[in-house]
Each structure stands twice: as structure tokens, then as C-alpha cells.
Amino acid sequence: MKNITVSTVGLGYIGLPTSALVASNNISVKGMDVNPKVVETINRGEIHIVEPDLGKYVAKAVNENYLSAYIEVQLADVYLVVVPTPFKGNHEPDISFVEAATKNILPLLKEGDLFIIESTSPVGTTEKMQDLILNQRPELKDKVYMAYCPERVLPGNVMYELVHNDRVIGGIDDKSTDKAIAFYSMFVQGELHRTNARTAEMCKLTENASRDVQIAFANELSLICDKAGINVWELITLANKHPRVNILQPGCGVGGHCIAVDPYFIVSDYPREAQMIGKARETNNYKSFWVAEKIQNSKLQFELQHGRKPAIAVMGLAFKPNIDDLRESPAKYIAQKVLQDANDEEIYFVEPNIREHNIFKLTDYKDAYDKADIIAFLVAHDEFKTLDIDESKVNLDFCGVLT
Numbered sequence: 001m002k003n004i005t006v007s008t009v010g011l012g013y014i015g016l017p018t019s020a021l022v023a024s025n026n027i028s029v030k031g032m033d034v035n036p037k038v039v040e041t042i043n044r045g046e047i048h049i050v051e052p053d054l055g056k057y058v059a060k061a062v063n064e065n066y067l068s069a070y071i072e073v074q075l076a077d078v079y080l081v082v083v084p085t086p087f088k089g090n091h092e093p094d095i096s097f098v099e100a101a102t103k104n105i106l107p108l109l110k111e112g113d114l115f116i117i118e119s120t121s122p123v124g125t126t127e128k129m130q131d132l133i134l135n136q137r138p139e140l141k142d143k144v145y146m147a148y149c150p151e152r153v154l155p156g157n158v159m160y161e162l163v164h165n166d167r168v169i170g171g172i173d174d175k176s177t178d179k180a181i182a183f184y185s186m187f188v189q190g191e192l193h194r195t196n197a198r199t200a201e202m203c204k205l206t207e208n209a210s211r212d213v214q215i216a217f218a219n220e221l222s223l224i225c226d227k228a229g230i231n232v233w234e235l236i237t238l239a240n241k242h243p244r245v246n247i248l249q250p251g252c253g254v255g256g257h258c259i260a261v262d263p264y265f266i267v268s269d270y271p272r273e274a275q276m277i278g279k280a281r282e283t284n285n286y287k288s289f290w291v292a293e294k295i296q297n298s299k300l301q302f303e304l305q306h307g308r309k310p311a312i313a314v315m316g317l318a319f320k321p322n323i324d325d326l327r328e329s330p331a332k333y334i335a336q337k338v339l340q341d342a343n344d345e346e347i348y349f350v351e352p353n354i355r356e357h358n359i360f361k362l363t364d365y366k367d368a369y370d371k372a373d374i375i376a377f378l379v380a381h382d383e384f385k386t387l388d389i390d391e392s393k394v395n396l397d398f399c400g401v402l403t
Contacts, residue, residue, distance in 0.1 A: 001182050005030065007076035007108075009101040011038055011069060013257075013325060014118065014151050015082035016047065017054055017158045023061035025187045030074035031067065032104075042069040050324035050353055053159040073104045078114045078183055081105075082151075084257065085119045091264040093122045102129045106136055111143040114179050118151055120204050120258065122265045126197035130172055147171040147180035148197045150204035155256075155323045166190040170200030208262035209277045214248050215259070216280035219287040222250035233403040252378045252398040253288035253330025255319025260284070260328040288330040291398050292337035295376050298394055299345065302373060309345045313372035314338055315365065316379025316399070317351035324353040331378035335360060338376075348372055352383045369393075377401040 004027060008019045011033040023029040033039055041048045045062040047055050061067035073079075083097040098119050105115065115133070117126055126148040134141055149169045153161040167184055169192055171177030181192050195203070218236065225232035236247045254260045263281050267274045295312070302310040319329035326332050335349055336359070348368035349360035356362060365383050369375055373393060377384060380399040389395060395402060 001077075001186065004028075004077040004183075005075070006078045006080065007032065007074050007105070008080045008082060009073055009105065010081065010083040010097075010119075011042060012082070012084070013049055013051070013155065014153070014158075015080070016042070016049065016058070017051060017153075017162060018080065018082060018118070018151070019067060020054060020057035020061050021159065021162050021187055023067035024057055026066060027186065029061070029067050030076060031069045032071065032073045033069060034071065036071055039069040039071055042067070051158050052156060057159060073101075073108060075108050077112070079105045079109075079116065081115075081117045081119055083119050085121055085261075086257075087261055087264050087268075092268045093265045095121060095125055095128075098125060098129065099132065102132055106133055109133065109137060109140060109144055111140070112145075114145045114147070114176075114183060116146075116180055116183070117148050120150060120208075120262055120265070121148070121201055122269060123198050123201045123205070125201060126170075126172060145171065145176040145179040146197075147176045148200045149180060149184065150200065152204070152207060155320065155325055163188060164190050166193060168193045168195060168200045168203045170195040170197040172197050202266075205262045205265050208259045209266055209280075212254060212259050212263050212284060213276060213280040215251070215254050216283040218248045218250040219253070220283050221247070223287070223290060233400055249400050250398075251287075251330070251380075251400075252291040252334055254284040255327065255329040255331070256325065257327045260319075260330075284330075288333050289337075291330075291376075291378070292334045292341075294396060294398075295334070295338055295374070296341050298374050298396060299341075302394060306373075309343070310373035310394070311346040311348070311371055312338065313348045313350060313363075313368040313375045314360075315350045315368070315375060315377045315384055315401075316381055317349065317357070317360065318353055318379055318381075321380045321399075322353065322382055324351075326351075326354075334376075334378055346371070351379075352381055 006022055006029045008015050008031040011031045019029045019031045038048050045059040047058050081101045083101050086094050088094050130146050169180045177194050222232045239245050263277050267278045314335045316331045348363040350365045350368045352365055369387050376396045377399055380401050384401045
């Protein structure tokens with residue numbers, strides 16, 4: 001697959017790193033995004049998201065003319081669909097972005113092209129896109145290759161993991177799987193595991209549902225320990241001394257565009273069967289509500305004890321430590337609840353990984369800590385671990401900052 005051109009649809013948290021990595025291997029990449037500001041930023045050799053090392057990859061690829069961005073899909077030999085797949089209000093998966101991307105690519109497809117979906121998708125999505133393409137371009141039957149290959153990277157370490165993590169690749173037929181494997185072999189050093197499209201789609205959902213269940217166990221433990229007067233962090237440390245036990249750390253819920261969303265794709269299609277998966281979602285969602293209630297109760301107790309309203313610091317808005325991604329963030333939900341329940345209290349919102357927010361006025365983390373009476377640690381950002389903790393304040397640790 002030498003001298004190919006790749007067209008990436010979606011230049012977000014996965015699409016841009018993938019495009020930059022492919023381009024760093026001297027492959028021409030023409031990325032597309034619907035946001036003109038994103039396109040302009042990339043074409044200057046800059047980035048619009050926070051991800052270590054990504055800036056260097058993009059700057060080099062743009063400078064060497066291997067990466068360019070557009071607001072429309074460009075003609076290519078390989079098409080990568082890397083767009084969001086959110087869920088609707090009833091927790092049903094929404095593949096409208098995947099459909100829109102496919103429709104934009106459809107007029108450009110030619111014999112021998114490779115069409116790959118990387119977006120997290122319900123089982124059967126790749127086959128649906130095949131039907132969509134062939135219904136409008138029947139002359140392409142058996143002449144284009146289609147596959148599904150989900151990403152499985154950790155924000156904050158994306159550039160390394162895109163190269164070194166194993167990938168699961170499932171085509172609509174064996175020839176499509178072979179073609180996709182040949183493509184990913186050009187820039188992935190991890191092992192490439194072949195399967196069919198439906199299994200690859202379910203594999204991605206299974207991985208994140210599994211993690212959601214494990215986190216739900218830890219979060220449920222934290223609820224029990226709070227009621228029992230037990231330090232959950234110490235408990236988990238001791239329990240993990242068992243050679244076959246590995247309990248995760250609790251938090252204020254589960255966020256991000258994967259773990260907080262993907263399990264619903266399974267529950268929506270298999271509601272009777274997915275009992276544990278569905279319950280885990282309920283537990284992790286409830287944990288965020290519980291945290292908001294704990295902050296509210298602490299506020300009322302402070303007023304009773306001191307005869308005045310407390311100043312409150314909400315520490316962290318991202319969905320996990322040391323990133324700028326607020327998608328499906330439980331901390332953001334909790335911050336909104338604190339704001340809604342406010343009654344003239346001074347509230348300081350802190351998120352060191354972003355400069356501004358359209359709802360929350362951000363405060364420096366040190367200033368917020370110094371000025372607040374109640375400090376609610378929602379995200380274990382590294383900066384928070386450097387604070388000199390004042391025991392005279394009400395320090396509410398929901399993410400293990402103080403352990």
C-alpha cells in the first residue's frame with residue numbers, strides 16, 4: 001500500500017492523533033472537520049486539544065506537507081471515519097455522525113478503496129454502512145474494502161499507545177480484513193488481531209463495559225465504607241495485597257466518551273441480557289449524585305456550626321486526571337449541581353488544564369484552596385497533590401488526592 005492518500009473524517013481527540021501518526025510515516029493525510037477553527041489551527045501546525053507529544057507530530061507533519069486539514073472530505077485511497085457516536089436522551093446509540101461521514105465519502109469512493117470505521121459503534125454498524133454505500137453505489141459491490149477497527153488508547157498517552165497497543169481489525173469479508181491489516185501495519189507496532197466486523201464492534205463495547213463494571217464495584221465500596229466509617233482507600237490497598245485481587249480506585253463517577261457511553265450500546269440492544277452491565281451504569285451515575293449531596297450536606301453543616309455561609313472550591317472538571325477533556329465528566333455534572341444549589345455562597349471552580357469555560361468562571365487552584373472553607377476534590381490532578389493541606393478546612397476527597 002505504498003504512495004497512498006488517507007482521508008480522515010473527524011479531527012478530534014482520536015482523529016487528529018491518528019492523522020498525525022499516519023502522516024509521520026510519510027503518508028499523505030487529508031483530514032476533514034466541520035469546525036473551521038479546527039481546520040485553521042491544524043493548518044498552522046498547531047493543535048486544539050491537550051495531548052502530550054501531539055503538537056510535535058502535527059507541526060512536523062504539516063511543515064513537511066504530509067498533513068493538511070479541510071472542511072470537506074478529500075479524495076483518497078483510504079477513508080477513516082473517526083467521528084463521535086453519542087447516545088440519545090433514552091440512552092440509545094446515535095450513529096448519525098457515522099452515517100453523515102459515510103454519505104460525504106460515498107461520492108468519492110472508487111474501486112480498490114478501503115473504508116474503515118474507528119468510531120465506537122453498535123454491533124452491525126459497519127454492515128449498515130455497507131448497505132448505505134451499495135444502495136447508492138451498486139457498481140462498487142465487491143470492489144471496495146470495508147472494515148471496523150476501534151481505538152483503545154488512554155488520553156494523556158495517546159501517541160505512544162496508537163503505535164504500541166494491539167488492534168482488533170474486523171472486515172466485512174476476509175479480503176477487507178487483509179486490506180485493513182496491511183494499512184495498519186504501516187504505522188502500528190502492536191499485534192493486529194483479525195476477526196469479523198461484528199466481533200470487532202462488540203469487542204470495543206465489551207472492553208469499556210468491563211472497565212465500567214470494575215469501577216462500579218469500587219464506587220459501591222466507597223458508598224458502603226462512608227456509611228461504615230471506614231477509609232475506602234486504605235481498605236482497597238489492603239484488599240489488593242491478596243495475590244488475585246485488583247480493585248480499582250473509586251471516584252466521583254465515570255466520564256469520558258467511552259466508558260460512560262459504550263455500555264449503553266450493549267444495554268440498548270440487549271436489555272434483558274445485560275443485567276450487570278446496566279446496573280454498573282446505574283451505580284456509577286448514582287455516585288455523582290451522591291457526591292453532589294455530600295457537598296450540599298457539608299455546606300449546610302458548616303452554616304450551622306459557624307453561623308455563616310462557606311466558600312466552596314470545586315477542584316477539577318475534567319473526566320480524568322491531567323487532561324482537558326470534559327466529555328461526560330461527572331465532575332462537571334457535580335459542579336453544575338453545586339452551582340444550581342448555591343445560595344449566595346462564594347464558589348471557586350478549578351480546572352488547571354483549560355483556560356476558560358463558558359459556564360464556570362475558573363480560579364487558580366492555589367487561590368481557590370486558600371480562599372475556600374470547603375474543598376471538594378473531584379479529579380486527582382497532579383497540581384492538587386502539591387497543595388499544603390489545611391486540616392482546619394473541610395477537605396472532601398472523592399478521588400484519592402489526600403491518600
